[in-house]
Amino acid sequence: MLNKAKEQSEASVLPRGEAGSRYAFGTPILVLDLDILERNIGVMAETMKRFGRALRPHAKSHKCSKIAMMQLQAGAIGICCATLDEAQIMQRAGVTSLLITSPVTTDFQIARLIDLTRRAADTMIVVDASENIEAIANAARAAGVSVNILIDIELGFGRTGVAGPAEALMLARLARRLDGVLFCGVQAYGGQLQHTADYEERARVTAEAGLFISSILNHLSQNGFETPIVSGGGTGTHAFDGSSGPFTEIQAGSYPLMDADYERIEYRPGQQWPFDVSLFVQTSVISRNVLGTVTVDAGTKALALNGARPRLTTPSLASSAYEFSGDEHGRIKLAKGVEQPRLGARLELVTSHCDPTVAQYGFYHCVRGDVLVDIWPIDARGRTTE
């Protein structure tokens, strides 16, 4: 059944590099505008340099080692990963100085963490429980390595992290006592802070979280624990984090890509975000049998549901609305007086929420203007343990 020559000839007719080739592929695809991506990466690097903060961007958003390498080349000191899968793929691709931002607790995962540390001694993991520190220390000693740990601090979302200064100090003391782990500082991340839409309110909750983190840092310091690394912050709060937060390094993830959710968040009163949207889902009109709507081939398997409504980029459809219409389909509800797009028309959407949308795709279709210039694997989307 397989015919290698045939497949290769198919591949070679793909019009990469030609004018209009952005619109010459099967849909749905994930389109990445490299001009905008590069600009976003540069702007954040410059911003953090100006603030005198380190940047350790989060790869959970883009899941792509090529983008992580671009971030390192722009001056990032390392990369954050949400999972061991991401970290393992990043490490194999040559990405350095990885921080895993969620605890790992099973024997299987701790063994993988040890292996990552053996291959790159600067790997870091967050912890929030004494039994977890003990388990990691035991495994590390048995393997003859030392694992760098950050104590995770909870910022009111109730997900992971210790509740306050006393718990943080208790864990730091335990870590100091045990061979096999090295206390390097703290992590504090509040996902809910990033997505607070109102500027004044976001400023207020971010400042409040900063004071709380500082109280923990002071308590640790007063008890003889310096915290060389204070990792946290994100795209939504990066200007506060950089200018006045307690952080030594910022974990922003969404800024290279951006999405419709960030579009509804106020950057500063009357000001645009310094990052533009570089990420789009391209879809095709596959049915126009119902007046006032068309159906496109992008549904919940192509666009994450959790976030703002996907936004159509076609100017004439600006006031028309995308609605989910099942796993494989979306419905464009046309604004009054708007003509139905033709069958096969290509539309592009700003995604609801970049992170879980990216996780649905195997590839970025990379463009400059209307030209497809490359196709990048979303390599850290895969699982390395099968």
Add this chain to the structure above:
Amino acid sequence: MLNKAKEQSEASVLPRGEAGSRYAFGTPILVLDLDILERNIGVMAETMKRFGRALRPHAKSHKCSKIAMMQLQAGAIGICCATLDEAQIMQRAGVTSLLITSPVTTDFQIARLIDLTRRAADTMIVVDASENIEAIANAARAAGVSVNILIDIELGFGRTGVAGPAEALMLARLARRLDGVLFCGVQAYGGQLQHTADYEERARVTAEAGLFISSILNHLSQNGFETPIVSGGGTGTHAFDGSSGPFTEIQAGSYPLMDADYERIEYRPGQQWPFDVSLFVQTSVISRNVLGTVTVDAGTKALALNGARPRLTTPSLASSAYEFSGDEHGRIKLAKGVEQPRLGARLELVTSHCDPTVAQYGFYHCVRGDVLVDIWPIDARGRTTE
């Protein structure tokens, strides 16, 4: 950085085949209980045989050529695919008699459809617009092939399909007039019918849809168009579809896997579904710092949001609730008096909605009881066009 020997030794210590190996992997993973899967496949095949209907199961749910082959071996006459990607991967894996259940409208996708047809002449596609039939016929003639088409009928959801008898007849006449396309019958699928929770109401709307489809079939027949294929129906309505529906073949997709959404749908008053849940997301407790809850490593990137709340399978947690807590995390809100599971504890969840959950994973971890017996790629999840 890469060390081949090392990686292989890692792989070889995976305890496949040993007692308890179901619980010895990194999480989150998608667990597939093969005993239940095989039983479900057998039950549906037997049911449709009893009803004297053909079965063409939908691969959009499982996205796995191995499962499609099992369905064919159990007596299915072919396989439905939602996308050309799925169809191409299924075809390359040797799966026969493919029906693509959504229109394809761009030049690029029509060229792929022609290529699929050239490799397997019994491939079928649905259409709902005259310009689409013309485009397919033109491309087919140029390639020297003939494409089998089914006219898609809209059942009130407003997604794809013609609105009634006159439009169906118009398209059938057009198809007869054009070389390059062969009219084979109709498709009518109502996703909303499958998920109508109340039994009586589901019976009523399914019967109503059946009458509507029959009116179209009669109109076509009275005008000289026989419809050898009438494809439709699904897991939720399969008993109605099989016993009294207008269909020659049933497109059920979810029945091998099942999910929490089907658990809230009444099969028959007082009766269990003849299919059991074979699909589970396995997750680990990664934090227990907040009393009354624990945090697990499965969020919106591991479990689709659209459907019933994921259900915990651990009996002692039956009245505790899983809540989404971001892209990477879930929160188990423990019922009153329930002890917090320990750090690293493995929990399994019945998924909200099997289709979009499966689409998040690269592999099924296949078990019999607590033994991991195989790992199957979810091969049709990938994209073949890059």
